């Protein structure tokens with residue numbers, strides 16, 4: 001690899017007329033919440049958040065709109081005004097020489113918005129109000145088949161060591177990495193799906209309403225099941241491995257979801273754009289075409305502050321930085337594929353053992369109405385794991401949501417977290 005990212009590759013080598021822009025930024029908070037997967041309470045594993053400065057476990061479109069700032073914006077450091085979206089991804093840990101786990105701090109993010117692919121553009125060309133999605137899958141531990149001809153193209157890990165010497169590629173963690181001192185550092189990146197079913201945001205099954213294009217993950221055609229094309233998102237997270245150089249065992253990377261391979265990297269997007277802004281930025285004759293959103297017209301910035309100042313507190317107070325004896329929550333480090341899914345264990349639990357369940361039950365506090373969903377494999381997506389997963393969720397009262405997931409795999413059997 002000699003270029004800095006797949007995004008740059010695609011944008012320079014691909015269609016010359018791609019309309020796109022890039023947001024830059026920092027974290028708002030590190031917390032074990034997940035307003036999409038575990039709304040209303042503690043989540044399963046730790047995440048780093050970007051975007052709206054008021055993110056919490058209850059966030060939705062209306063609450064995000066009330067944020068007074070965003071931790072992303074133009075390259076010079078000023079927050080964007082019109083985007084109060086929230087973005088998040090798992091934290092990365094390394095094992096210190098004495099066996100403890102240290103969180104690798106992040107020192108920047110790049111979020112690409114690209115008008116890519118073929119399929120019926122959503123009119124207007126923006127995410128619907130309330131839209132949210134997850135890219136990738138926390139439970140996979142190996143290369144996934146995105147299409148019959150295209151593997152490993154969802155995630156990418158690249159260690160940037162000099163302008164011309166990089167280690168890593170699409171897929172999982174590269175081996176032998178000790179320091180990545182060149183911007184954008186140890187870069188964990190992920191492509192989001194952009195083909196929508198045109199119907200819902202699937203609050204209770206955050207994968208099935210969107211799909212990847214067939215063929216090229218950006219420029220391919222949307223499948224018939226998900227014909228509506230939304231803006232394409234590509235997120236890069238810069239992990240500051242150099243700050244821990246010499247303090248950790250080589251090849252000890254592990255994501256907060258217990259993944260030592262890197263394939264289980266994932267990311268979440270909760271739309272918080274002011275309506276009517278994205279269509280101007282990404283379509284039409286004045287659409288943006290720049291690596292800096294600061295060059296785009298139709299969008300404004302808060303020049304009184306730097307995005308790094310837009311932070312919030314982790315209300316579920318626990319040590320997510322380390323040195324830790326084990327990962328926060330119940331996240332056994334495992335290469336079992338798919339990995340077991342276990343409870344969103346209580347605040348303060350570290351190293352709770354989630355023995356691989358054949359079935360398990362989780363509860364969250366989200367009020368909702370009764371629903372039942374069955375997830376089936378979308379033949380054109382990379383989510384082949386879904387062929388072995390059936391999800392049934394039933395809301396039993398106005399305050400308690402029970403969800404039961406049955407994983408029919410060869411995973412060892414257990415039912416709970418040990419804490």
Ligand SMILES: *[C@@H]1O[C@H](CO)[C@@H](O)[C@H](O)[C@H]1NC(C)=O
Nearest residue numbers: 096097098099100102247323
């Ligand atoms: C283990 O190593 C980490 C990182 O060098 C250090 O911060 C921590 O104090 C050490 N812990 C023990 C118990 O020696």
Ligand SMILES: *[C@@H]1O[C@H](CO)[C@@H](O)[C@H](O)[C@H]1NC(C)=O
Nearest residue numbers: 055056057058313314315316
């Ligand atoms: C988080 O804590 C802050 C400060 O104590 C408080 O203002 C806020 O309401 C809390 N948010 C949630 C969602 O609990």
